[in-house]
Amino acid sequence: MRLTPLVIAASCLALAAPAAAQARPQPSVPPAAPGVSVPGGRYDHAVTLKFRAERGTTVRYTLDGSAPTRESRAYSPGRPLRITEDTNVTVVAFRGERASVPVAYGYLIKTKEKPLARFVVMSDVHVGDHKNNDKKYESFFDTIGSVFPHPDAILSNGDMINDNGDGKGPDHRIVSDIFQANLKRKGMTGTQVLMSNGNHDDSLAAIRAGYPKAWFPDSGGGYYESDVRGVHLLTVNTETYDRDTAQRAWLKSRLTALTTAPGASRKPVLVQGHRPTTGTTMDGQQAGNPGLAADLSAFPQAILFSGHSHLNNNDDRSMYQGDFTSVNDGSMSYVEVDHGYQMVTENGLADRFEAPTAQALFVEVYKDRTEIDRINMAADKHDIYTGGQWSASWQPPYASAGTLSGPGWTVRLKGSTNQQIKGNFRYTADRRNTVAPKFTTRKPLTTVRGAGGATALRVAQAKDDQLVHHYTVDITDTTTGTRAVSAKVLSDFYFMPRPNALDIPVTGAVAGHRYRAEVVAVDAYGNASRPVSLAFTG
Structure with missing residues (x-):
């Protein structure tokens, strides 16, 4: 049962509009965005939605991620909208020639089955001050709370700050303060926070100095093991992995012990490390550590989460299975796409591969499967350049907070041997999508x-x-x-x-x-x- 409402400030403004203003709409002013009766979030049952909007407006909606137009389906107050599966619902209020800002709500529809453990997986936080991040992370934690009111663990998978060899290690204390304030505000007192080392995190000593020891309990090399409600997590230091023989021996030893224990051959072992491995997610862009891929290859039970590249997780190439499972986290600061393309901007076509979208993964481990959902923290349309200056510091409210950046992925470990488990992987190169896009409008x-x-x-x-x-x-x-x-x-x-x-x-x-x-x-x-x-x- 969902306990904490999702705060989408743009829609709240619509709900909070004074009654007099709603009764006397101004024809020249765009109507306020519609409000919704059931906030977006995670539910263990179908939900029935009613929309509230200013008098004299027509609410239209879509269920496919597109922006509603005057030709989209109209909402009738007497016919609530029933959501029975994972869906993004986008609504716009129309009055004459004017339209409200579109507002999107994301719904994850689950069953009453309880997972063994729930994880939020984020990376590339890149926090450097309170001014540009306090309100952002209040919104981000509100979104986290709408999906997992009490996550068992939050994984911050490297690059918490933005150090470039310029002595910004003390910024880790800013991240710590922001996270601790929001954990307290949201009542997530039992949530573990577990961090990995990234290339922009200064030194291991700076990480240790910046956070409670329980958040980075390494024994000196930036790697460690955690138990989250019986689910094992191995945190690796991808900045040193290939040349760190002690770390490599430790990882292989722990994976061997965890996967050969009685009844453990089909239990997942989560691994987090900042950099992706070669030839895995998104074709391995900005990947490294071939030794990590080699060491994981004997363990199909391993699910590796990685960040670093900022590559978006909308793209299904962010999930890859070969000898093990590899998943791209997305990014909490801004996302990228694979290079070699152009974007349409206010100034025309531009050689651009960045967008000010923030994303994370919400992971539920069950007895027979691991479900991974992709969630937008903020995905409102903006150009990452404003006034000729690069910036990803867009501030809330976000009309897209809590929306789904793609359908969920499900990892099942099926088989009595490692080879059988690999043979049953779903997201392999030879099982990739072969359906081509289609133009469906009369005049494309x-x-x-x-x-x-x-x-x-x-x-x-x-x-x-x-x-x-x-x-x-x-x-x-x-x-x-x-x-x-x-x-x-x-x-x-x-x-x-x-x-x-x-x-x-x-x-x-x-x-x-x-x-x-x-x-x-x-x-x-x-x-x-x-x-x-x-x-x-x-």
């Missing part, structure tokens, strides 16, 4: 006038069973035979809600010239849609 390509009257190609987002990763966009000036645009454009899948269309500027379009655009939608595994095309005049 149109032209619009962008800023200053410039021509832009509007691409209506395609549909996919997982996510559309990017679009290949080729626009040719057929009058001159020259290429006007040739780009791989990211679909904005890391925002919630994701935009319904992307406006791609045709830079330097000449009035009167004829153009031909061809666009292909591509998912994370390279599955490509049929091309769609449009001829237009500049």
Whole structure:
């Protein structure tokens, strides 16, 4: 049973609007965002939702992560919306030509079965002050509390601060103060906090000095073992792993003992380490420590959680199984995508691979499986550059707090031998998704006038069973035979809600010239849609 409500400030503002203001809406002012009768969060039963909005408005909603439009399903006050499975519900209030800010609510629908242990797995906190982080982490812990009111453990998997060899080790005390204040505020008095060493954490001595000893109980090398309600966690120091023979011997010895004990061959052993291993999650971008991959290869019971790369966890390549299970945490400060793509920004296409989205994993270990849910702490659409300056310090309220960044993953250890367990893995390279995206609108390509009257190609987002990763966009000036645009454009899948269309500027379009655009939608595994095309005049 869910005990703690999810605080989504944007919707609370709508609920708290004075009655007089609701009774006398201003036609020129956008309506307030709708409120919801059951806050987002984790439930052990289906939930029935009612929406509250200003008088004279129509509430419309989506269940697929897209932003509602005037053509989306309308909510009827006499027909509550019943949610029976994990879902993001996005709502907008419309009044005439004006629309509210979209607000999204994430619902995890479970059963009454109780897990053995619950873990929140986060990484790349990168806290350096109170000013930019106090309110953020109040919101983040409110989101944690909406899913796990009393998590058994919070894993902070490296890069708690942002030291670059410049003496910022004392910033660990800021992280400690922020975490302790929020644990107390949320009543998480029994929650263990367990940290690993990252490349931006200064020194092991600085970590030890910054936190209670129970949060980093290493014996000198930055690695240690924990027991969380009978579930074993092995924390490794990926900054030294490959060259630390003592650490490698310790890990293999402990895994051998834990997995060969009577009845233990199908029990998971959690491992946290800051850097991912080679050839695992997200194709191993920014990975290292091949020795760690080699040492884990004999233990299909191991579930390795890693951060470091900031790679988003929306992408299903963030889960990988080969000889063991490897999972990408996401990032609590900002996320990245694999490089080589462009983003649509307020200033047009930009070579950009970062977005100010914060994410974490919520892990439940049961007797026969481990369930891993992906949750957004903040995924409102913003450009990570503002006024030409890079910044990930977006402040709450977040209209997307608590939304799901993708369907949950389930790890089952099935088989009587290690080889059988590996053979039953679900998220292996040879079982990857092969379904291609599809354009489903009648006119997927149109032209619009962008800023200053410039021509832009509007691409209506395609549909996919997982996510559309990017679009290949080729626009040719057929009058001159020259290429006007040739780009791989990211679909904005890391925002919630994701935009319904992307406006791609045709830079330097000449009035009167004829153009031909061809666009292909591509998912994370390279599955490509049929091309769609449009001829237009500049």
